[in-house]
Amino acid sequence: MADELKISLSLFTEGNEVDIHAIFSSDFLDIHEKELKFLEIISIQGKARRACDHILLEINAQCTALLPCSICNEWTSCPIVLNNVQLSKEVAEIKDNTFDATEMVREAILLEVPQFAECQGSCPERKNMECYCNKRAEKKNPKYFPFEQLK
Ligand SMILES: [Zn+2]
Numbered sequence: 183m184a185d186e187l188k189i190s191l192s193l194f195t196e197g198n199e200v201d202i203h204a205i206f207s208s209d210f211l212d213i214h215e216k217e218l219k220f221l222e223i224i225s226i227q228g229k230a231r232r233a234c235d236h237i238l239l240e241i242n243a244q245c246t247a248l249l250p251c252s253i254c255n256e257w258t259s260c261p262i263v264l265n266n267v268q269l270s271k272e273v274a275e276i277k278d279n280t281f282d283a284t285e286m287v288r289e290a291i292l293l294e295v296p297q298f299a300e301c302q303g304s305c306p307e308r309k310n311m312e313c314y315c316n317k318r319a320e321k322k323n324p325k326y327f328p329f330e331q332l333k
Pocket residue numbers: 251252253254255256300301305306307
């Protein structure tokens with residue numbers, strides 16, 4: 183559980199900023215994907231404040247996602263870094279007088295996960311795959327001449 187991301191609304195007094203410093207298990211991301219894992223520790227820093235009828239949250243976060251390399255299929259690590267990401271929630275939507283940023287932070291982190299990963303940015307297996315890659319690239323040629331064969 184990420185209790186550090188649950189803040190009582192009573193703390194959001196006029197002009198008050200609530201600091202968030204949290205290091206916790208990546209379990210809260212609740213990821214059960216075959217092709218995505220996270221290393222255990224996620225670190226989040228940020229601040230939250232109230233502006234009229236919204237709670238504004240600005241966070242920095244660091245964690246490491248693991249994805250299968252798109253060339254050799256070995257697990258490869260991808261650092262995920264959130265820099266001053268701004269999130270907001272309407273006060274009217276907040277239940278039990280507790281601003282819970284868990285879901286917002288979770289979504290912000292998942293948005294940063296790349297769709298593809300490759301070992302160290304350039305997989306050592308790539309050279310063995312190049313013949314296949316080139317063939318695939320040819321097939322993907324965007325030029326398509328539907329009447330070519332009519333000549
Ligand atoms: Zn690889």
